[in-house]
Amino acid sequence: MSITKKLKSLNLSEGAVVNLTYSEGTDVFVHNETEIETALENTDVVQTLSELATIPGLEVTTAYGTNVLDSLREEGLLDDYERGSYNFQEYVAETITDNFYDVDLVDYSTEKYDYKRGFTTLSVDVNVPVSQLLEINPSIGVWTVSVKTENGTLTLD
Secondary structure, three states: OOHHHHHHHOOOOOOOEEEEEEEEEEEEEOOOOOHHHHHHHHOOHHHHHHHHHOOOOOOOEEOOOOEHHHHHHHOOOOOOOOOOOOOHHHHHHHHHHHOHHHHOOOEEEEEEOOOOEEEEEEEEEEEEEHHHHHHHOOOOOOOEEEEEEOOEEEEEO
């Protein structure tokens, strides 16, 4: 049974929100302080976020309720995009990567094995209205889907 069918079967309220999380990590060198750059190059967390955030009609918000695309627009980071010039999703991914520390959309953590090596994990935690998710039915196969119900938080796989 697909995630969409499972969500429909829950009979959630119209204002219900689905929480989507995704994380991926990679081995890094920590002695030269390039662990974040290495993780950005070797994982697809930013690309996965930008794919979701750029789906027309889907309001993707952070855990704090800020719309992902609106926050980038408010910072003026999307001003240079010329409509139709190339893929908007790629542009958003590049923008998030280039302004990683400023936009604060992706969390990161590094486990250091020794003075030289470690493992960096990038993770994203966003919310989407369940009504939009059911209507648009985007591909969310890599995301962990959680929804609050009257019996507690339900995680779907």
